[in-house]
Amino acid sequence: MHSATVRVALLTPPGRGALAVVGVAGTAAVVTVSKLFFPRGSLPLVDRPDGAIVFGRWADADRGEELVVVRHSVGRLEVHCHGGLAASEAVLESLEVLGAVRESWQDWLAAAGASTLELEARDALARAGGPKAAQILARQLAGALEFELARIAAFDAAGDRDGVAAGRERMRRAARIGLRLTRPWRVVVAGRVNAGKSSLVNALAGYARSIVSAEPGTTRDLLETRIVLDGWEIDLVDTAGLRDDPADEVEQEGMARTVSAVAGADLILRVLDGGQASACLPTGIPELLVLSKCDLHLVSDPAPFNAIRTSAVAGLGIEELAAAIMHRLVPEERTDPGLLAGAVPFTERQIGLLSERPGRV
Ligand SMILES: Nc1nc2c(ncn2[C@@H]2O[C@H](COP(=O)(O)OP(=O)(O)OP(=O)(O)O)[C@@H](O)[C@H]2O)c(=O)[nH]1
Ligand SMILES: [Mg+2]
Incomplete structure (x- = not known):
């Protein structure tokens, strides 16, 4: 690339954000930016010292977007504009019209010596x-x-x-x-119809994400909720309850989706209502047995010995369940605390x- 070429790149990640940063580099960087930037005050950008942080307007002295230009040196500046893609795109396009060449942030950092x-x-x-x-x-x-x-x-x-x-x-x-x-853990909540699956999803999510009703077969499709448990991102998947006699084709399809969701899970929460027998076949995927509605059952009621007792209605056992989920997904945090603190x-x-x-x- 010619040494006089002005290079520009969007340096902030795509997506929503309060600010976006456009980098401008090249021997003519300050001259190029000066053609578009109208600083507040009388001193033009070319006469400002290196390190100056200058407030002004872009492209139009009266109505252009208000933004900040950082002058690192004559050959390297940053334009800090409003976040999102539209504002930074407008800045980049106006610089391109003046001959600047756009590059990716990866190329930008690699040129600066990043590994x-x-x-x-x-x-x-x-x-x-x-x-x-x-x-x-x-x-x-x-x-x-x-x-x-x-x-x-x-x-x-x-x-x-x-x-x-x-x-x-x-x-x-x-x-x-x-x-x-960069890929959330996938936790699928499964069990018989009416076992209390959606109520547990809502209790873990902290809001009424799924419809709950006394009618068996309420949830008919997969419903995903992204939550953070103990600092880890999780996709919690509510599913259609399983039963031998689905009411119609829609419920049957919902149950088929439950089976495929279970197959792709990192962890299954197998929800059992009281002494109800498990409705699902073993899958080979890690699972936690969760006893629901424990406010309705005596502590002495028979239950699988390793089940976590919960009540979504009374808010009992939900924290224990959250801790157990994370312990199963990332046991290293407890068994080998130094592991994730290093390389x-x-x-x-x-x-x-x-x-x-x-x-x-
Ligand atoms: N007392 C009590 N009732 C509960 C509890 N959890 C759920 N229920 C009730 O059990 C019924 C079924 O709850 P849901 O959460 O909809 O159950 P589900 O497993 O999602 O049901 P389907 O979607 O139909 O398979 C509703 O009437 C809930 O209010 C609980 O902890 N205690
Ligand atoms: Mg449900």
């Missing part, structure tokens, strides 16, 4: 599923993964095979969680690096 790992971490961070995932990814961005890969390489260079094997094994265990940081590979490419010679990472 592939850093690009992967920034991309994943923008899609992180909840605060725990964001924390883990932020640590990888800060260097945890790079540090551990270098440590394994040093073991290799010193001929310490045990050190290499232990380091890799730890990383592989961490990768099980790492690969899920966590989070892409297939990074996991692939573990089987190569560590010196080549």
